[in-house]
């Protein structure tokens with residue numbers, strides 16, 4: 001395993017962060033418990049030292065069981081999602097923030113959450129990823145940050161948390177959140193088909209802020225298994241209309257880069273680590289073979305700026 005320093009902090013993070021959304025039966029996945037258990041143990045054995053989880057994933061029950069007995073649990077770093085204000089809330093709530101952290105400390109069998117992933121929702125769920133929500137969310141940013149920083153500082157002094165990063169949902173909010181100076185880093189979707197945050201990553205680099213890139217395979221499509229849509233089984237959900245625009249763009253990217261890429265599964269992981277601000281890629285790995293594939297892909301050969309710009313240009 002290779003490790004990178006998270007921004008200008010003292011955290012050394014494995015280039016792979018284990019994303020706990022799908023590895024066992026939960027809110028968004030149905031995966032065999034034993035298979036998922038073997039996947040995470042294999043990842044930890046290989047040197048993965050960071051786990052990304054959320055109370056919303058419905059998979060903490062499995063993490064709790066595994067971590068309770070894990071010999072390295074004191075050495076692991078946790079990233080947890082903490083929304084405040086949540087969708088229906090008017091403002092940040094210290095009680096809500098503390099409650100999420102305290103619950104995670106108990107469930108993850110740890111004394112400290114290394115990184116809190118803050119989500120400033122405060123608009124209805126159906127527009128959270130839409131720029132229509134930006135005026136409200138950006139308008140409330142300064143007030144939210146003031147309350148957030150006060151609570152985070154207190155919890156840091158209590159030894160319960162380390163750093164706070166923002167999950168911005170939209171590009172517009174991301175620019176303001178990074179420029180606000182309130183956050184130690186950023187976490188955002190970043191893969192061959194989702195490159196919208198490029199200029200925000202540049203800004204993070206200039207400010208010494210670390211970045212976690214997320215969903216390198218775009219939920220499994222940027223892989224050798226699913227790169228050719230016409231080869232998928234007839235009932236594969238990725239054949240559904242909801243995936244049309246993603247495959248349209250992926251086809252363009254494959255036409256442009258096809259001869260330069262020998263494995264999309266490998267390239268997806270390397271691309272996810274291909275910006276100087278990026279510390280680690282948060283990825284769902286559901287069985288030992290997927291863990292081995294992701295780890296094999298980290299060979300130090302990231303993509304250069306010219307390729308990233310070419311990929312970015314295709315999605316405009």
Ligand SMILES: NC(=O)c1ccc[n+]([C@@H]2O[C@H](COP(=O)([O-])OP(=O)(O)OC[C@H]3O[C@@H](n4cnc5c(N)ncnc54)[C@H](OP(=O)(O)O)[C@@H]3O)[C@@H](O)[C@H]2O)c1
Pocket residue numbers: 018019020021022052053081167214215216217218219220221223224225226265282283284285286289290293294
């Ligand atoms: N808002 C948020 O904070 C937020 C939102 C989304 C995700 N996340 C985080 O990001 C992590 C990753 O997100 P994600 O699961 O949506 O996307 P992802 O990591 O891009 O895709 C994961 C899926 O790819 C497939 N896969 C993995 N390795 C493969 C391989 N070698 N070959 C072929 N397929 C492979 C698996 O599906 P199959 O087993 O079905 O093949 C797996 O479920 C999550 O675990 C979570 O921690 C956070």
